[in-house]
Amino acid sequence: MSNTTITAITMPKWGLSMVEGKVIEWLVEENADVAVGDEILDIETEKIANTFEALDGGVLRRKVAEADQTLPIGALLGVLAEPDTADADIDAFIEDFQASYVPPEIVEGEEAAISYEWADIDDYKIRYLRMGEGDRNIVLVHGFGGDLDRWLFTQGPLSASANVYALDLPGHGQSTKTVGDGSVAAMASIVTKFMDHIGVEHAHLIGHSLGGAVAIQTAIADPDKVDALSLIATAGIGTEINGTYINGFVEAESRREIKPLLQQLVGDPSLINRNLIDDILKYKRLDGVTEALRTIASEFLDGDRQTVDLRHHLASVSIPVRVIWGSADQIIPAGHADNLPDNVSVKVIEGFGHLVHVEAASEVNKLLQG
Amino acid sequence: MAASLSVEDLLDAYRTMKTIREFEERVHVEFAKGGIPGFVHLYAGEEASATGVCMNLTEDDYIASNHRGHGHCIAKGVEVSGMMAEIYGKGSGTCHGKGGSMHIADLDVGMMGANGIVGGGPPLVCGAALSAKLQGKGGVALAFFGDGASNQGTTFESMNLATVWKLPVVFIAENNGYAEATASSWSVSCKDISTRAEGFGMPGVTVDGHDFFAVHEATKTAVERARAGEGPSLIECKLDRFFGHFEGDNQKYRAPNEVKTIREEKDCIKRFSATITADTDITPDDLAVIDGEVQALIDSAVAKAVADTEPGPETLLTDVYIKY
Amino acid sequence: MARKILYQDAINEALDQEMARDDSIIVMGEDVVGGTGANGEMDAWGGVLGVTKGLYGKYGDRIMDSPISESALVGAAVGAAATGMRPVCELMFIDFMGVCFDQIYNQAAKFRYMFGGKAKTPVVIRTMYGAGFRAAAQHSQCLYNIFTHVPGLKVVMPSSPYDAKGLLIQAIRDDDPVIFCEHKALYATEGDVPEESYAIPFGEANIVREGDDVTIVALGRMVRFAAKAADTLAADGIDCEIIDPRTTSPLDEDTILESVENTGRLVVVDEANPRCSMATDIASLVAQKGFGYLQAPIEMVTAPHTPVPFSGALEDLYIPSPEKIESAVRKTADYGN
Structure with missing residues (x-):
């Protein structure tokens, strides 16, 4: 019998810095039918835990990796095949795979070797990461308190057919920690100047949360620069917002304070692991961050209300606009996606939280590429 | 002698010495009555030293004191009723009842604290002097210490450091003849503590500590030298205490009638009064007015201290850290 | 950066x-x-x-x-x-x-x-x-x-x-x-x-490694030794959680207690002499406030009650080693078996 119907499930590479992942648990039993996109196992990386969705379909004939096992990217996790494939063929496939598998060389300090680039814009040093090649340009704008790493599961897939740029807004990530007046308009102007700096005349802007508001504002201020808008759990098109989360995030100093807050960002709180918390605390400890976040928050927030309303502009733009939301968003309610103008296409994904682009990465990526 | 000081200065000096004397005499009485907890070391008899020294200082200058610190505190401007309340362990005390007699401090007036550790103060004034030097405002820092502390390593280290770093420090050795119950004539290896200055490369002078004017003059010279950036000096004031090492000291180590003779013949306040009423227009009546005011001040301080409440139990745990 | x-x-x-x-x-x-x-x-x-x-x-x-x-x-x-x-x-x-x-x-x-x-x-x-x-x-x-x-x-x-x-x-x-x-x-x-300036607040322990089987509280250099021991132990299926208190005063008691609540087992590693030490302090903390969590006696890995010797042969024996930590972890993990 031929091996052609036997497919390997291998450890994915999520983000540039991932070198290995830990299997948390299998979500399907052996001999279950698996369709493309089915959630098959939970994997934890240095950055975040996530659910791995099947890239191929078939019957899960063998779980090779066990729970708690840490394996390098590309390592064999399981085997998909037809129900009638002989066990001996499965065994042979595994043996061949393991014999020929060479784990990627782990270079000491590989993370530092990621080629972040820097743009001098006004008085700011703006960090960005460029991936991919193509005729189209995409610029990713993260949300409040985030950074370009938040696009870990987005930038790679989108870069298959486009130039994809992710930047750290002022006050965020490794960009300068001053923010001027901290307004959405000021950040939109930074995005415009950033595009000028990198020589991108126009791009598809994808913004998450506050980054969505920044993207809309950029399209209002410089309509020629924006080909399309994709707004994920966006700020700026409704009133309600979880001010307790925002202010709590700004003021939190310890793991104990910040963990329950971060868990509000996702439908599945177990995704918020130690490394993600450590990374966010490391960012928040940097001089100037707390003040920067306070300033930005005061510009778009008044208690539990947003003070920036760009909703009415969406009807007047002539470019494609897509709005994506997780139904279980605890920061900005998914209800803001209701009753949008007809030119806006809307998708609310059931069961996911504010970080829907991380939790339901492949579904969101499909929408973003569509 | 009185010529270099104005009448106002002299009356201020008198008021300070008299306040210290009345304060200490009254603590002696109240302690014996059982109203004051713990133990206290009284400064009565040594007033000319604290007063003569501190009249050369401003609020921006610092002093560090020792266990016998009430006089230094008053001379440096610590508020008297707060001190009395502190000695009674009351919540309204200078240190809210958490320091007591041996730890009265008020950094706002440049008083870095009485100190329960013999030789504890000299290193600290090196620091205050370093601050003054780096801040460049001409400030000075002085350490009061006794003949006992003059034998401590910390004092020697501080004298060396003050010279090496050229710090604006004045070391004031108050030699009252006894370290606790042991005579300084036996425990101090040299005749005059001031001669130790030479070994540390600084000027040293011994003055009669009963003589306000001698103390004032010597300190003036040393403070001017320090303010001018020329480094530290040592002044030894030879003087006597009217009371024991602490209240309750049987003082059997002192000769019979020793204290009586000192009170009769070496009382610095009597001497000062005689000088200023002879050399200036100040009259005994002027001094009597001050005496009455001082008496009223001490009466009111004691009455207030007695009436004040104990510190609240919630303060047991406060002020250990600024943030913990 | x-x-x-x-x-x-x-x-x-x-x-x-x-x-x-x-x-x-x-x-x-x-x-x-x-x-x-x-x-x-x-x-x-x-x-x-x-x-x-x-x-x-x-x-x-x-x-x-x-x-x-x-x-x-x-x-x-x-x-x-x-x-x-x-x-x-x-x-x-x-x-x-x-x-x-x-x-x-x-x-x-x-x-x-x-x-x-x-x-x-x-x-x-x-x-x-x-x-x-x-x-x-x-x-x-x-x-x-x-x-x-x-x-x-x-x-x-x-x-x-x-x-x-x-x-x-x-x-x-x-x-x-x-x-x-x-x-x-x-x-x-x-x-x-x-490269930027940042301040780490005091009293916030670092969870150096997460694990469900045994809590190791280690200080200073001992954090590295504990990590080494934990690597070896992980290969044998014993998952250690390593807590570095970072500051001994203030001490992040909650993080230590929460970890022991999860693992039920505690090894304290302290390079100091054993009496009146951070090892005894942390052990007493857990004995007092986390007694109900414990499934095994607390283990302490410390220097012996001696001055630090000069000779390399003796000093190497004196300092707690990854091997000693490993053996203490195994002892507590095996307790009752």
């Missing part, structure tokens, strides 16, 4: 960035410059191990050599702190605390309390500790527990370059007296450190 630098360079960078930020920060100690008054070059040493090298060139008189007079030196730092400066004083070896302890525990530690909350003493005393350098009994001790005992002091023990920089910046900005303990064997270790 993160890059890898040495623990000692992280300390130097923290001092440098803070001195550039605030003129009231001064550095003082024996040979922290090196060469003062001599005929050769200034900044000849920059500290006995070169940790403060280069600061003299940038900050001149704000970094000063002291005579070998620890009482006067530390007392001057304390006095300067109480009168408006923010001194970072180097006590070359923690073993030298004996000749200046009064200025630390009777003066600096107590000012605020004795003076009714009116004093502020923002002094940092940097000091090197720990065995492993064949430096014998008076240059190798782990005496942080003695400082930890004293109310009014904060005690910090960074175990990595990242922590060294962030905790030192916090120490300098902190308004209370801080004893900053640097393990001499960590100076040459390397790790990720952001």
Whole structure:
């Protein structure tokens, strides 16, 4: 019998810095039918835990990796095949795979070797990461308190057919920690100047949360620069917002304070692991961050209300606009996606939280590429 | 002698010495009555030293004191009723009842604290002097210490450091003849503590500590030298205490009638009064007015201290850290 | 931007960035410059191990050599702190605390309390500790527990370059007296450190590794040893959670207790002598507040109750090793089986 119907499930590479992942648990039993996109196992990386969705379909004939096992990217996790494939063929496939598998060389300090680039814009040093090649340009704008790493599961897939740029807004990530007046308009102007700096005349802007508001504002201020808008759990098109989360995030100093807050960002709180918390605390400890976040928050927030309303502009733009939301968003309610103008296409994904682009990465990526 | 000081200065000096004397005499009485907890070391008899020294200082200058610190505190401007309340362990005390007699401090007036550790103060004034030097405002820092502390390593280290770093420090050795119950004539290896200055490369002078004017003059010279950036000096004031090492000291180590003779013949306040009423227009009546005011001040301080409440139990745990 | 630098360079960078930020920060100690008054070059040493090298060139008189007079030196730092400066004083070896302890525990530690909350003493005393350098009994001790005992002091023990920089910046900005303990064997270790300034709050333990089977609380250099032991143990299916308290005063009790609640087993690793130590302190904390969580007796891995020996053969036996930690973990993991 031929091996052609036997497919390997291998450890994915999520983000540039991932070198290995830990299997948390299998979500399907052996001999279950698996369709493309089915959630098959939970994997934890240095950055975040996530659910791995099947890239191929078939019957899960063998779980090779066990729970708690840490394996390098590309390592064999399981085997998909037809129900009638002989066990001996499965065994042979595994043996061949393991014999020929060479784990990627782990270079000491590989993370530092990621080629972040820097743009001098006004008085700011703006960090960005460029991936991919193509005729189209995409610029990713993260949300409040985030950074370009938040696009870990987005930038790679989108870069298959486009130039994809992710930047750290002022006050965020490794960009300068001053923010001027901290307004959405000021950040939109930074995005415009950033595009000028990198020589991108126009791009598809994808913004998450506050980054969505920044993207809309950029399209209002410089309509020629924006080909399309994709707004994920966006700020700026409704009133309600979880001010307790925002202010709590700004003021939190310890793991104990910040963990329950971060868990509000996702439908599945177990995704918020130690490394993600450590990374966010490391960012928040940097001089100037707390003040920067306070300033930005005061510009778009008044208690539990947003003070920036760009909703009415969406009807007047002539470019494609897509709005994506997780139904279980605890920061900005998914209800803001209701009753949008007809030119806006809307998708609310059931069961996911504010970080829907991380939790339901492949579904969101499909929408973003569509 | 009185010529270099104005009448106002002299009356201020008198008021300070008299306040210290009345304060200490009254603590002696109240302690014996059982109203004051713990133990206290009284400064009565040594007033000319604290007063003569501190009249050369401003609020921006610092002093560090020792266990016998009430006089230094008053001379440096610590508020008297707060001190009395502190000695009674009351919540309204200078240190809210958490320091007591041996730890009265008020950094706002440049008083870095009485100190329960013999030789504890000299290193600290090196620091205050370093601050003054780096801040460049001409400030000075002085350490009061006794003949006992003059034998401590910390004092020697501080004298060396003050010279090496050229710090604006004045070391004031108050030699009252006894370290606790042991005579300084036996425990101090040299005749005059001031001669130790030479070994540390600084000027040293011994003055009669009963003589306000001698103390004032010597300190003036040393403070001017320090303010001018020329480094530290040592002044030894030879003087006597009217009371024991602490209240309750049987003082059997002192000769019979020793204290009586000192009170009769070496009382610095009597001497000062005689000088200023002879050399200036100040009259005994002027001094009597001050005496009455001082008496009223001490009466009111004691009455207030007695009436004040104990510190609240919630303060047991406060002020250990600024943030913990 | 993160890059890898040495623990000692992280300390130097923290001092440098803070001195550039605030003129009231001064550095003082024996040979922290090196060469003062001599005929050769200034900044000849920059500290006995070169940790403060280069600061003299940038900050001149704000970094000063002291005579070998620890009482006067530390007392001057304390006095300067109480009168408006923010001194970072180097006590070359923690073993030298004996000749200046009064200025630390009777003066600096107590000012605020004795003076009714009116004093502020923002002094940092940097000091090197720990065995492993064949430096014998008076240059190798782990005496942080003695400082930890004293109310009014904060005690910090960074175990990595990242922590060294962030905790030192916090120490300098902190308004209370801080004893900053640097393990001499960590100076040459390397790790990720952001170029920007950042402060790590005190009393926030670092969960160095997550695990469900056994909690290891380790301090300073012992964090690295515990990590090594945990790697070996993981291969045998024993998952250790490693907690680095980072500061022994304040101590993050909650993180330790929460971990033991999850694992039910505790190994405390402390390079100090065993009696009245952080090991006994943490063991007593868990015995008192987490007794119900425990499924096995608490294990302690410490030095023996002896001075630090000189001979390498003896010193290697003296220092807790990854192997000793591993065996203590196995003992508690196997308890009842």
